[in-house]
Amino acid sequence: MALTKNQIAQRIAQELRDKWYVNLGIGIPTLVANYIPEGIEVEFQSENGLLGMGPFPIEGTEDADLINAGKQTVTVLDGGSIFDSATSFAMIRGQHVQLTVLGAMEVAQNGDIANWKIPGKMVKGMGGAMDLVASAENIIVAMMHTNKRGESKLLKECSLPLTGVGCVTKIVTNLAVLEIKNNVFHLLERAPGVTVEEIKKATEGTLVIDGQIPEMRL
């Protein structure tokens, strides 16, 4: 069975490490906050100027002056802090944030990522994604393995305008966990019940399969 969006987030949460500051993008990445492993301390950074982001507020306590980068009302945890946009990106560019999780429309086997524009069709802008991918030490892409037309999103080369070059190191999709090394995709784990053959078929880029590929544990 392919993973649900929540399960993708759950698998990514296993990559969190103690004392990390983490920036979560909009969509599936946001869900990662629901699955922090027990016994570790992490803080979530929202690039609009918030560290120590907490869950959605209890109905009736929402504050128009406290939102996340997706413009959703949120809360701030004890020990959290608020700052301006330039300071926020100083944290990101200065590599004080240890992990970035974001979505993508395409990822290439050399680590290129495209997630901000479909020329002539969808032009919403890159937001903070270009700063994040150009700076983060660890970038995990959370996405579906194929697009709505069933075409692979893991490609030899991106066809859409790039967000960043050679920056993605890990990808968690509904089918698999993959790593990018030496300009090719390496299959690390399969979703429960998904075969290597199915993953191969859904991957356009070069896929290295080394030995027995274990199933993910959720």
Next chain:
Amino acid sequence: MINKTVKNVTEALVGVTDNMTLMLGGFGLCGIPENAIKELVKRKVSNVTCISNNAGVDDFGLGLLLQNKQIKKMISSYVGENDEFERQMLSGELEVELTPQGTLAEKCRASQAGFPAFYTPAGFGTEVAEGKETREFDGKMYVLEPAFKSDFSFVKAWKGDTSGNLIFKGTARNFNPCMCGASTITVAEVEELVPAGALDPNQIHIPGIFVQRIFQGEKYEKRIEQRTVTPKS
């Protein structure tokens, strides 16, 4: 002490004319200078270039200026919440310069701090870097980005005093502090204007030196774009 107060929004916007470049604080609809935007609509100032992270929604924020076709060019990082914006951009009526969010903030801050330009890794190898100078430092590639040049900054703070000192609240801070002192004239509107001396100097986020005009704003709507809540158990 130097008094920066002006009577109202009308007086605050004296000197704003067509074809100017304006910076406007806010992230989404959070922390936007609501009073200044309404006044720009009322004055029918046209052909302006707006530097703002987002472009409002169809019927609020900068969306109001877009509806009246007062904006010639937008410089933003994300414009996804505005259908009219997307229509004007795709049809070519509106010029748009999409800029990475951190670069946008730093181009404001650089202007505030007197830097003509800076190198950033953001956008290297993408269309954002096309035609720009690039340079390698310690094995990593960077893009040279110039500071903004702008006529007016419109910012919104929570509290301010007559000397122009500002304190922001929550994530309504966002781009507002970076835009103070980044234009020829900075206009701050505040929810609560207090006499000089009423604010603790240790708690000031933006010193009054970066602000030329300050006024007490009114009728803040503070619209929420995405109301997400946990139900009361």
